[in-house]
Amino acid sequence: MATSPQRRQKQLAKKKVKRKAMVSAKKMVDKFGGLFSQAAFKNVPIYECLAPSELFELGIGTVVIARKMPNGDIGVSFFMLDVFCLGVKNAFFAEFTLQEYRQKLWELGEHESMQTISPACARKLIEDCAVYAKNLGFSPVPDYTKAKMVFGDTKADECPEDFxxxxxxxPLYVIGPFDTPEKSKKILKQLDKTCGQGEFHYVTGVEPFDEEKEFKT
Structure with a gap:
């Protein structure tokens, strides 16, 4: 039976709306690595959480929160923390195959001694570090907003530890190899403003590790 022009137009309109919704959803998926809200992660199981065993001795290190995605891949956020002063210096979320993920951990293990940490303590460590730096006048990197979606519904207040x-x-500002004189001067000026003279320390000539290499995906 032939379809009337009016009915045909309605069918085309419905298809157009459906296509538009699918394209919009795909953009959100592409933008946020498969999931587009923190709440969406609550049904994605934690695979593991890791942190450097000497984080508070060295002052800088990477915290890892990984989840097992529905397709079998590992969705993981890496957070480079400066626990002495600057907070979340770098962060990103990505999806890897299990083999790719293990390769990333192997590369990380070349200069960091990683140990297991509970999801609650991983979140608390990251968020408290960000708050500490924020109170000094330093905000997390922009990608922190995306990377922290991996927290899901993990509750930081379930962590019994205090950091x-x-x-x-x-505060101790470690002037790294990628800090220009202009950047260092700006950071020291901010510390002087928030802490006052003599209420913070800084050291030069220290090279924790290569941030560019560390966060190369």
Whole structure:
């Protein structure tokens, strides 16, 4: 039976709306690595969480939160933390095959001694570090907003540990190899403003590790 022009137009209109919705959803998926809200991660099981065993001795290191995605891949966020001063220095979320993920961990293990940490403590460590730096006047990197979606519904208040930031009770700014004189001057000026003279420390000539290599995907 032939379809009337009016009915045909309605069918085309419905298909157009459906296509538009599918394209919009795909853009969201592409933008956020498969999931587009923190709430969506609550049904994605934690695969593992890792943190450097010497994080508070060295002052800088990478915290890893990984989840097992529905397709079998590993959805993981890496957070580079400066627990002495600057907070979340770098962060990104990505999806890897299990083999690719293990390769990333192997590369990470070349200069960091990683140990298992509970999901609650991983989230608390990252968020508390960000708050500490924020109170000094330093905001997390923009990609932190995307990377922290991996927290899902993990509750930081379930972590029994308390983390102490800074060094010997005061912020310690470690001037790294990628900090230009202009950047260092700006950071020191901010510390002087928020802490006051003599209420923070800084050291030069320290090279924790190559941030560019560390966060190459």
């Amino acid at each position: 102490e930031f800074g060094k010997d009770g005061k």
